[in-house]
Amino acid sequence: xxxxxxxxxxxxxxxxxxxxxxxxxxxxxxxxxxxxxxxxxxxxxxxxxxxxxxxxxxxxxxxxxxxxxxxxxxxxxxxxxxxxxxxxxxxxxxxxxxxxxxxxxxxxxxxxxxxxxxxxxxxxxxxxxxxxxxxxxxxxxxxxxxxxxxxxxxxxxxxxxxxxxxxxxxxxxxxxxxxxxxxxxxxxxxxxxxxxxxxxxxxxxxxxxxxxxxxxxxxxxxxxxxxxxxxxxxxxxxxxxxxxxxxxxxx
Ligand SMILES: NC(=O)c1ccc[n+]([C@@H]2O[C@H](COP(=O)([O-])OP(=O)(O)OC[C@H]3O[C@@H](n4cnc5c(N)ncnc54)[C@H](O)[C@@H]3O)[C@@H](O)[C@H]2O)c1
Numbered sequence: 001x002x003x004x005x006x007x008x009x010x011x012x013x014x015x016x017x018x019x020x021x022x023x024x025x026x027x028x029x030x031x032x033x034x035x036x037x038x039x040x041x042x043x044x045x046x047x048x049x050x051x052x053x054x055x056x057x058x059x060x061x062x063x064x065x066x067x068x069x070x071x072x073x074x075x076x077x078x079x080x081x082x083x084x085x086x087x088x089x090x091x092x093x094x095x096x097x098x099x100x101x102x103x104x105x106x107x108x109x110x111x112x113x114x115x116x117x118x119x120x121x122x123x124x125x126x127x128x129x130x131x132x133x134x135x136x137x138x139x140x141x142x143x144x145x146x147x148x149x150x151x152x153x154x155x156x157x158x159x160x161x162x163x164x165x166x167x168x169x170x171x172x173x174x175x176x177x178x179x180x181x182x183x184x185x186x187x188x189x190x191x192x193x194x195x196x197x198x199x200x201x202x203x204x205x206x207x208x209x210x211x212x213x214x215x216x217x218x219x220x221x222x223x224x225x226x227x228x229x230x231x232x233x234x235x236x237x238x239x240x241x242x243x244x245x246x247x248x249x250x251x
Contacts, residue, residue, distance in 0.1 A: 001226050004029035007079035007130075008229075011062050011071065011119055012089030014041040016186035017137060019048075020218025021086055021225050026054055028226065033058040033075035035089065062089040062115035063107070072122035082126040084229045087116040087159075088137040092188055094148045105151055112155035117162060124170060133175035133237075135225045136163050140182045140244040144251060156180075160240045167238035175237040177228045182244030183209060184216045210245025 008025050012018040014036025022032045026049060033056040034049070036042045042059040049055055058074040061067030076082050090112045093104060116136055127134065141149050142156030160178050167176035183189055183206045196202035206215055224243045227233055242248045 001028050001230055003084075003226070003230075006030045006083040007033075007075070007081055008084040008086065009033040009035065009058060009072065009075040009082060009123070010086040010088055011035045011115070012087075012137075014045040016088075016188060017181065017184055017218045017221050018086070018088035019045055021088060021222045023049065024219065024222035024226055025084075026052075030054065030084075031056065031079060033071075033079070035060060035062070035071050037061050037063075037089075062087075062119060063110040065114075065118045068115055068118035069122045072119060072126075076123075076126050081130055082123055083130045083132040085119065085123045085127065085132070085134045086137070086225055086229070087119055087134070089115060090137065090188075092139075092141075092149075092152045094152070094192065096148060097150055100151050108151045108155045109158075112152075113158040113162070116159050120166060120176070124174060127174045128170070131173060133177070133229055134163075134166075135228050136176070136178045137221070137225075138163070138178040138180045138240060140180050140242060140248050142178070143180050143240060143242060143248045163240070164238045171237055175228075175233070177233070177236060177238070178240040179221060179224050179228065180240050180242045180244065180248070181221050182216060182242075182247045184218060184221055186218065189215070210247050211249070212245030214245065216243060216245065 008030045010022045013022040013034045035058045039059045042057045060071030138159040139156040141153045142160040163178045193202045
């Protein structure tokens with residue numbers, strides 16, 4: 001796909017899925033703003049990406065409104081506008097309901113849901129000017145209930161439905177879509193595998209979770225994001241595209 005000279009901000013692109021998305025857009029000719037919570041994490045990612053003049057550092061804490069606004073402002077001031085916003089910053093932890101405390105609730109809702117909203121809110125005036133679009137990274141856990149992931153499901157279900165409302169409110173000027181991945185091989189799931197009592201069994205469970213019997217990769221998620229962000233998807237808004245190996249088709 002060709003995104004030559006498109007101006008793109010990817011939150012949570014210092015590693016994982018966001019890093020994969022940033023890599024794909026860079027390879028397609030875009031200018032890409034890299035975000036992570038700290039300048040150090042952003043600088044390390046930029047180094048891995050080759051530190052070229054298509055890259056911009058836009059660190060900021062997406063768990064706060066000020067951080068969302070700073071991140072968007074950094075990208076817009078330097079790029080002179082914005083064409084695509086991808087919200088990939090997120091956290092995910094599994095716990096039984098009785099062990100979910102206020103801190104866990106606040107962290108999931110602040111980063112996954114509130115952060116996505118306020119980053120969109122800050123970017124929308126620029127996206128209106130460019131007739132741009134937004135792709136939010138939700139989850140298969142935003143499309144169905146998963147026991148042990150109640151708080152995460154709440155945050156990601158919110159992202160899916162909020163994106164639909166946003167798509168309606170800002171049509172026809174700006175398109176808003178979600179991508180809903182199943183398990184993707186990143187630090188997020190590697191940490192949960194490592195912390196489990198039987199890591200090999202935990203990994204196998206994730207492989208078996210999808211009818212297509214494997215864990216996905218960041219480039220596979222990036223390909224879906226690029227499609228939704230591209231002109232080929234010009235008649236698509238308010239959709240939630242599952243990239244989950246078939247999980248939500250029947251679970
Ligand atoms: N990995 C999976 O299996 C999976 C599945 C479905 C959905 N997702 C979603 O995809 C997105 C990316 O997940 P991942 O697997 O790459 O996770 P990851 O932990 O590997 O990376 C998360 C990224 O978000 C950033 N981030 C976290 N909190 C932040 C904050 N407050 N401010 C700025 N940046 C912050 C981190 O710096 C990092 O770049 C998340 O929204 C996650 O919920 C992941």
